[in-house]
Amino acid sequence: MDMLRQKKGPAASGFLDDQFLIAMPGMQDDRFARSVVYMCAHSEEGAMGIIINQAQPMRFPDLLVQLGVVDEKQAIRLPPGARDLPVRNGGPVDRSRGFVLHSDDYVVESSLPVSEDVCLTATIDILRAISAGKGPRHALMALGYSCWGAGQLEREIADNGWLTCPASADFLFDGDMDRKYDRLLASLGIDVTHLSPVAGHA
Numbered sequence: 001m002d003m004l005r006q007k008k009g010p011a012a013s014g015f016l017d018d019q020f021l022i023a024m025p026g027m028q029d030d031r032f033a034r035s036v037v038y039m040c041a042h043s044e045e046g047a048m049g050i051i052i053n054q055a056q057p058m059r060f061p062d063l064l065v066q067l068g069v070v071d072e073k074q075a076i077r078l079p080p081g082a083r084d085l086p087v088r089n090g091g092p093v094d095r096s097r098g099f100v101l102h103s104d105d106y107v108v109e110s111s112l113p114v115s116e117d118v119c120l121t122a123t124i125d126i127l128r129a130i131s132a133g134k135g136p137r138h139a140l141m142a143l144g145y146s147c148w149g150a151g152q153l154e155r156e157i158a159d160n161g162w163l164t165c166p167a168s169a170d171f172l173f174d175g176d177m178d179r180k181y182d183r184l185l186a187s188l189g190i191d192v193t194h195l196s197p198v199a200g201h202a
Helices: 060-067 072-076 124-131 152-158 169-173 180-187
Strands: 019-023 036-043 046-051 087-089 093-103 118-121 139-149 162-166
Touching (some): 046 087, 046 152, 060 072, 060 124, 060 139, 139 169, 152 162, 169 180
Antiparallel strands (some): 019 162, 036 046, 046 139, 093 118, 093 139
16 A cells, blocks of 8 residues: 555556556456456556455445444435445455545545546545535445555566556446446457457467
């Protein structure tokens, strides 16, 4: 997580900040099968991202009660945007920790800019704001995150584990989680049945 705090200004050339990673059909790690990952930070030291298309069984109101943000009576009266906010599986690392990717109309001291219009906040302030109907216009809640050590993601991409493409906030925050993988590939003009799980090397 330190690499997020070191980010300054736009992403350096060659790094994948504010990009989508799309798992290839031959993905060896079942935890990432058919996953779309939004990249929050990428540098020579490694990479960190949030899976955006895997649902958690936990409901957002239940999470707020568990964290003590609201009590059970308050949870019933949450505004619709909070009551219906899906909780996603952000990745296999630290699944007890929450992260909110959100539009830049809500910023607190702990918010970290990922792009010009997307921020990441991992403190309880944003959950309080969302529960009170005062949070960001667009938000994506996840438990856990995905990370790679120095050079690891580059090797996985070279081995045909991932496709990459620029991210869009509209696609990031839309609610159609189940079809995100196929829709993103289709938007790139790619038919998943034509993707080879084997890397080609000259």
